[in-house]
Amino acid sequence: MNHRSIVTVLAALATLSLAGCMNTSPVWDANFGDAVRTARMMQTLNPNAPYNPDPVTGVDGRAATFAMDRYNQSFRNPPTDTSAYVIGVGGNSVGSP
Secondary structure: OOHHHHHHHHHHHHHHHHHHOOOOHHHHHHOOOHHHHHHHHHHOOOOOHHHOOOOOOOOOHHHHHHHHHHHHHHHHOOOOOOOOOOOOOOOOOOOOO
16 A cells, blocks of 8 residues: 555544544534424413413303213213114115115
C-alpha cells in the first residue's frame, strides 16, 4: 500500500471513531413526549375546563340518573339476538316467484 491510501484509511477510521462518540441523547430528551402532548392538545375541546366554576347545565338529575342506570343495565343484561346465525336464510328474496 502506498502512503496516500494509508492516510486515507486512517482518516476514515478517525472520522468513524469520532462519529461514534457523538451524543444525540440531549436532543431526543428535549423533545421526548412532544408528539403525545400535541395529540392530546389537539383532541381537547376546552383545555381550561377544570378551572371553570360553573356547573354543567342542560340535563336534569333525574334524566341523567335514568340514562346512566340504563347504560349500566345494558352491560349486566345485554340484549340477545335470536337471529344472529340465520342471516339471509329463509324468507323471500328479490325476484323469487
